[in-house]
Amino acid sequence: MRHILFDFDGTVADTLPLIFAAFRSTFQQFLGQYVTDAQILAMFGPTETVILQNTLSPDQLDAGLAHFFEMYTKEHHRVANPPEIREMLASFQEAGIRMGIVTGKGRRSADISLREWDLDRYFEVVITGDEVSAPKPNPEGILLAMKQMGISAEETIYVGDSDVDVLAGKAAGLVTVGVRWLEVTQGNGLFNPEPDYRFSDVRAFRDWVLKESRG
Numbered sequence: 001m002r003h004i005l006f007d008f009d010g011t012v013a014d015t016l017p018l019i020f021a022a023f024r025s026t027f028q029q030f031l032g033q034y035v036t037d038a039q040i041l042a043m044f045g046p047t048e049t050v051i052l053q054n055t056l057s058p059d060q061l062d063a064g065l066a067h068f069f070e071m072y073t074k075e076h077h078r079v080a081n082p083p084e085i086r087e088m089l090a091s092f093q094e095a096g097i098r099m100g101i102v103t104g105k106g107r108r109s110a111d112i113s114l115r116e117w118d119l120d121r122y123f124e125v126v127i128t129g130d131e132v133s134a135p136k137p138n139p140e141g142i143l144l145a146m147k148q149m150g151i152s153a154e155e156t157i158y159v160g161d162s163d164v165d166v167l168a169g170k171a172a173g174l175v176t177v178g179v180r181w182l183e184v185t186q187g188n189g190l191f192n193p194e195p196d197y198r199f200s201d202v203r204a205f206r207d208w209v210l211k212e213s214r215g
Contacts, residue, residue: 007160008103016184018075026068047106047129076116088206089122100125102141137167162186
């Protein structure tokens with residue numbers, strides 16, 4: 001393999017707790033409701049902006065969006081992304097492996113996380129939910145990323161932490177890798193369907209990729 005496309009939240013960025021905190025604060029502030037992590041996770045699919053459009057009244061939306069993104073940004077200052085993920089990405093870049101992101105999150109929140117945790121240097125392309133008409137499991141984002149990078153499915157893998165990641169990768173004709181190496185992911189440890197490969201340790205995945213890329 002020479003190219004890797006990654007999901008973002010729960011895969012290369014430990015952002016799910018940050019997303020939960022920002023949504024919970026927003027719903028508490030504007031709706032007076034406490035929402036659980038599971039309830040927030042059930043809303044996933046559309047971007048954060050669309051989720052808030054679907055839950056807040058029109059007169060609350062602008063203030064609600066401002067509150068959400070303010071809280072989301074602040075959470076990055078409170079916690080750090082796992083250092084072993086940065087080490088993995090750096091080692092791939094050094095080995096000449098080209099990388100991209102295909103995520104369902106919106107452009108604004110993706111840019112916040114990439115900037116605040118200094119991850120943008122590793123990825124040639126970042127396809128967000130704002131750039132596609134259909135979210136995962138539709139393969140549109142993966143196909144768009146490959147087109148922009150000028151790469152083929154035969155030499156690319158897709159890596160993610162959820163069933164929709166596996167489904168999207170398979171639909172795009174890629175080898176799929178399911179990962180559960182962060183404490184908070186979008187699954188319960190199982191995948192349906194099963195990915196081609198599974199990893200629960202960042203360094204084991206890094207070593208496998210580097211070995212395969214040399215072969």
